[in-house]
Amino acid sequence: MRLKIALLAGDGIGPEILAQSVKCLKAVEETFEHQFTFCEAPIGGVAIASSGEPLPQETLDLCKDSDAILFGATGSSEYDNDPSATIRPEQGLLKLRKELGLYTNIRPVKVFPALVRNSMLPKKTVTGVDLVIYRELTGGIYFGKKHLNENKTLASDLCEYTESEISRIAHKAFKAAKKRNHKLTLVDKANVLETSRLWRKVVKEISKSYPEVELECLFIDNAVVQIMMNPSKFDVILTENMFGDILASLGSVIIGSVGLLPSASVGNDNAMFEPFHGSYPQAQGRNIANPVASIFSTVLLLQHFGLHEEANAVAKAVHKSFIKGITTTDILGSSKYGTDAVGDYIADNIVDADDIFNMNDENIGLGRSTII
Numbered sequence: 001m002r003l004k005i006a007l008l009a010g011d012g013i014g015p016e017i018l019a020q021s022v023k024c025l026k027a028v029e030e031t032f033e034h035q036f037t038f039c040e041a042p043i044g045g046v047a048i049a050s051s052g053e054p055l056p057q058e059t060l061d062l063c064k065d066s067d068a069i070l071f072g073a074t075g076s077s078e079y080d081n082d083p084s085a086t087i088r089p090e091q092g093l094l095k096l097r098k099e100l101g102l103y104t105n106i107r108p109v110k111v112f113p114a115l116v117r118n119s120m121l122p123k124k125t126v127t128g129v130d131l132v133i134y135r136e137l138t139g140g141i142y143f144g145k146k147h148l149n150e151n152k153t154l155a156s157d158l159c160e161y162t163e164s165e166i167s168r169i170a171h172k173a174f175k176a177a178k179k180r181n182h183k184l185t186l187v188d189k190a191n192v193l194e195t196s197r198l199w200r201k202v203v204k205e206i207s208k209s210y211p212e213v214e215l216e217c218l219f220i221d222n223a224v225v226q227i228m229m230n231p232s233k234f235d236v237i238l239t240e241n242m243f244g245d246i247l248a249s250l251g252s253v254i255i256g257s258v259g260l261l262p263s264a265s266v267g268n269d270n271a272m273f274e275p276f277h278g279s280y281p282q283a284q285g286r287n288i289a290n291p292v293a294s295i296f297s298t299v300l301l302l303q304h305f306g307l308h309e310e311a312n313a314v315a316k317a318v319h320k321s322f323i324k325g326i327t328t329t330d331i332l333g334s335s336k337y338g339t340d341a342v343g344d345y346i347a348d349n350i351v352d353a354d355d356i357f358n359m360n361d362e363n364i365g366l367g368r369s370t371i372i
């Protein structure tokens with residue numbers, strides 16, 4: 001298969017982790033005889049520094065013209081500490097999601113048997129966790145009208161949703177639940193918010209077309225408690241943009257490190273693959289950042305194009321690195337491996353189905369329908 005992949009490394013650790021993903025995709029290209037073309041473009045803080053814009057027009061054009069986008073990270077402490085800045089790195093990512101219509105953000109949270117002890121929760125609570133968050137990504141409070149009055153004493157952010165914005169992602173989430181464990185949890189705040197009541201109404205109506213999927217509705221404040229107490233009872237979680245951002249962060253507590261969590265942001269014509277994590281500026285240039293969230297994002301990319309054998313080969317190589325302890329220090333405090341070494345090891349172990357390293361399902365925790 002020929003694929004043109006836009007590489008948007010962005011800020012902080014972005015370039016270091018993305019370089020490891022490219023190594024892995026090049027190994028896939030060679031092993032499975034594909035043709036991948038990579039094109040780099042600036043976004044976020046680095047783009048502001050070079051052009052004054054967090055999403056330069058050339059970057060947007062390249063993304064529109066590519067089959068897929070691999071995103072590194074965005075954000076910088078320089079802007080975090082300056083609330084008065086009107087141009088900010090994150091605006092690049094948000095504008096890109098909006099312009100490309102990437103309304104479905106898929107965030108899998110799966111506990112790997114080899115890493116159960118890494119979780120911040122007890123072993124019995126996290127064993128077997130395999131949930132996926134469907135986060136609406138182009139609407140809600142993130143994109144509503146923003147206002148700050150003249151003397152900067154009053155601010156507002158409008159949260160808006162239309163029925164069609166809710167229904168298009170709801171169908172995607174129900175379809176996923178149908179293929180998985182037949183359970184969908186809608187997370188909202190319908191006891192307070194009008195938008196949440198619309199979500200409930202639309203999702204309940206749509207659920208009639210998916211009788212094989214059990215629908216549960218939870219308020220966000222209750223959902224965070226339930227997810228922490230009993231994460232393995234969840235299958236597909238559907239929620240709006242802001243709640244999805246917050247809920248997905250719980251994934252790092254369940255799994256033990258934010259450095260392991262990938263995501264896919266999918267629209268009707270484009271798809272972008274991005275880790276959950278931020279730009280981690282404190283780690284920039286120190287070769288300590290975990291590249292696995294980014295490498296797992298390439299697994300989602302390969303799955304998106306139906307390249308399942310290739311996706312499994314990358315995921316297996318990552319699992320092998322876990323089992324062999326070839327991980328960064330966020331996973332194993334005493335580890336002597338850096339970002340580069342972990343990336344090299346994983347890329348070197350991407351081989352086709354006759355892999356000499358014989359892994360069984362129990363060891364690597366292959367899931368029902370997805371591997372991560």
Ligand code: IPM
Pocket residue numbers: 074075090093094245275276278
């Ligand atoms: C995420 C991030 C982004 C978001 C930021 C960087 C804009 O936190 O992808 O979870 O809030 O969506």
Ligand code: MG
Pocket residue numbers: 245246276
């Ligand atoms: Mg976030």
